[in-house]
Amino acid sequence: MKKPLIEIENVSFQYDYTQVLKNISFRVEEGDFLALLGPNGSGKSTLLKIILGLLKPMSGEIKLFGESSSTFKHREWIGYVSQKSNAFNSGFPATVQEVVKSGLTKKLGLFKRPTRDANDKVRAALKAVGMDAFMQRNIGELSGGQQQRVFIARALISEPKLLILDEPTVGIDHENVQSFYDMLVKLNREQGITMILVTHDVDTVSNRISHVACLNQTIHFHGYKNEFDNISQDAREAWYGHSVRKIH
DSSP states (O other), X not given: OOOEEEEEEEEEEEETTEEEEEEEEEEXXXXXXXXXXXXXXXXXXXXXXXXXXSSOOSEEEEEETTEETTTOOOGGGEEEEOOHHHHOOTTSOXXXXXXXXXXXXXXXXXXXXXXXXXXXXXXXXXXXXXXXXXXXXXXXXXXXXXXXXXXXXXXXXXXXXXXXXXXXXXXXXXXXXXXXXXXXXXHHHHSOOEEEEEOSOHHHHTTTOSEEEEEESEEEEEEEHHHHHTSOHXXXXXXXXXXXXXXX
């Protein structure tokens, strides 16, 4: 039986007088590849911040790896990759090796020096995303897709059990999106890393995911991808508040 890595029960959150999340309940289990869908302003970013411990819910309960989020200590078990275009200055003077090695800070602590095998860990993380040949290249010399692979390697170096990606294909050209998603599938299936992928690109990713969660202030659907395929177009549009393309 698969272990639940995230258990969310009746979680609500609001900014001032604006309610963003209302009675959210769902779980993510070991080995899942979950696509989190929802229109802009639906609360996706807020939900991620709550899972990451950056925000506290107004009500409800969150468990991470079977433990209350308030007492959970192993934050290095959760890797996070944000939208590259909003999170990183590509002109920053650092090599790929230096960028990935900085990911060890989360596991070691801010003032501890990397261990002797740090370079081996960097190489292994870059190899997992197909970027080991670029270790000495300046990060600003890489394409958008290559940079995003490096950021995933940076998250992988702390050996996470769960990887959360917030619209990771922003800034990646269309020709490279397919191979990028193929890489995520390989990490999920071969390395056993559980995935939560926030995306609007449901058509491209549909044959790679195992589960879907539809969020618009509350969870309108959470289940297997093939169950989501059978939901009517009218129901989807009612959740989103506007017309949507059906996943295929």
